[in-house]
Amino acid sequence: MTKPRILVTGGTGYIGSHTVVELQQAGYPVVIIDNLSNSNREVLDGIERITGTRPDFVEGDCTDIATLRQLFADYSDIKGIINFAASKAVGESVEKPLMYYRNNLDTLINLLDLMAPNGVEGIVFSSSCTVYGEPDINPVTENTPIKKATSPYGNTKQISEDIITDFIHSGAPVKSVILRYFNPVGAHPSSEIGELPNGVPNNLVPYLTQTAMGIRKELSVFGDDYDTPDGSCIRDFIDVVDLAKAHVTAIGRMLSGKSESAIEIFNLGTGRGVSVLELIDAFESATGVKVPHRIAPRRAGDIEKVWADPTRANTILGWKADTPIADTMLNAWHWQQRLRQRGIM
Ligand code: NAD
Numbered sequence: 001m002t003k004p005r006i007l008v009t010g011g012t013g014y015i016g017s018h019t020v021v022e023l024q025q026a027g028y029p030v031v032i033i034d035n036l037s038n039s040n041r042e043v044l045d046g047i048e049r050i051t052g053t054r055p056d057f058v059e060g061d062c063t064d065i066a067t068l069r070q071l072f073a074d075y076s077d078i079k080g081i082i083n084f085a086a087s088k089a090v091g092e093s094v095e096k097p098l099m100y101y102r103n104n105l106d107t108l109i110n111l112l113d114l115m116a117p118n119g120v121e122g123i124v125f126s127s128s129c130t131v132y133g134e135p136d137i138n139p140v141t142e143n144t145p146i147k148k149a150t151s152p153y154g155n156t157k158q159i160s161e162d163i164i165t166d167f168i169h170s171g172a173p174v175k176s177v178i179l180r181y182f183n184p185v186g187a188h189p190s191s192e193i194g195e196l197p198n199g200v201p202n203n204l205v206p207y208l209t210q211t212a213m214g215i216r217k218e219l220s221v222f223g224d225d226y227d228t229p230d231g232s233c234i235r236d237f238i239d240v241v242d243l244a245k246a247h248v249t250a251i252g253r254m255l256s257g258k259s260e261s262a263i264e265i266f267n268l269g270t271g272r273g274v275s276v277l278e279l280i281d282a283f284e285s286a287t288g289v290k291v292p293h294r295i296a297p298r299r300a301g302d303i304e305k306v307w308a309d310p311t312r313a314n315t316i317l318g319w320k321a322d323t324p325i326a327d328t329m330l331n332a333w334h335w336q337q338r339l340r341q342r343g344i345m
């Protein structure tokens with residue numbers, strides 16, 4: 001049976017591009033909309049080299065409802081949406097809150113508004129473990145209490161979850177799966193696509209691979225006096241391809257009418273907490289490349305430790321993040337090397 005078309009917003013971005021690869025490999029026709037504010041067109045070449053298919057692409061902004069109306073008119077066969085399009089830099093969101101609220105919330109509201117009139121049945125939404133803040137107990141389940149957001153970015157995720165919930169509770173004839181990602185890292189094993197941070201990376205793995213490459217002098221480990229076994233923070237680092245695969249499972253389940261309720265929420269993590277120092281060790285062992293690093297003061301606003309209980313996703317979606325951390329680190333390193341070969345970084 002032919003699979004329904006999926007609209008992937010933000011599909012040239014980091015997680016979006018990996019998801020488009022998995023969707024196409026599973027037989028879904030895809031159309032991407034992206035305004036290229038944090039990605040570029042060459043990503044489409046990478047997707048095509050991996051899958052043999054170039055996804056349809058609309059360069060456009062999801063906050064512009066006229067653009068979306070036109071897209072739905074041009075693609076009347078869209079049955080599902082995966083909404084990645086958002087601004088995601090925590091620090092920038094503190095500086096430019098209105099930009100974050102406008103971009104992330106207008107995008108979601110426009111999409112929800114246009115679903116039913118255009119025959120779209122379901123939407124998968126990219127949320128984040130940031131909604132749990134600093135949890136009292138780890139690992140966190142989907143029922144762990146939501147804490148007040150510590151940044152406008154985090155607040156857009158909480159508000160987005162509320163908007164989806166209120167909309168569906170109003171009786172709107174659509175379904176949604178909310179996916180709370182832990183820390184996505186790594187790159188496609190082909191090294192054709194990966195993460196392309198703008199400027200100096202804020203996130204650990206791109207900073208680490210750039211340091212290993214000699215682009216950065218040393219990696220600062222933000223704090224070694226936390227209440228953790230080695231004193232550095234603990235996260236649940238999930239391989240981006242594992243994460244991408246969960247979207248294929250989630251949208252398939254939703255569109256084939258198997259959801260238990262109109263809104264389902266899943267944590268997407270490995271269930272394994274890894275400290276910052278352990279991750280550096282894992283990179284060095286996997287690649288044989290040393291990463292110059294030093295202990296630096298704590299970074300303001302950091303969570304001490306958070307990792308997922310992914311039991312719901314494991315049992316209900318039948319999905320599991322099982323890429324070994326060594327493979328993830330190798331893929332991240334190969335991607336960094338590919339960027340160097342291509343003269344990008
Ligand atoms: P990304 O920046 O690589 O991808 C987002 C894409 O959306 C970019 O290509 C950007 O150009 C596009 N975009 C932004 N605003 C747009 C708009 N108004 N219209 C059209 N396109 C727009 O980010 P990512 O890491 O792939 O994240 C994808 C989603 O997952 C985001 O919603 C993010 O908040 C969420 N998320 C990411 C992480 C993470 O650590 N990477 C963790 C939790 C949740």
Ligand code: UFG
Binds near residue numbers: 089130183204233276
């Ligand atoms: N870290 C360092 N040195 C660095 C960069 C990071 O020690 O140069 C540490 C941080 O202090 C933190 C850990 O590595 O302890 C992970 O930091 P990241 O910035 O990679 O990730 P965060 O967990 O802080 O945040 C990420 C995303 C957020 C998202 C959150 C939860 O950046 O957008 O995961 O999904 F909200």
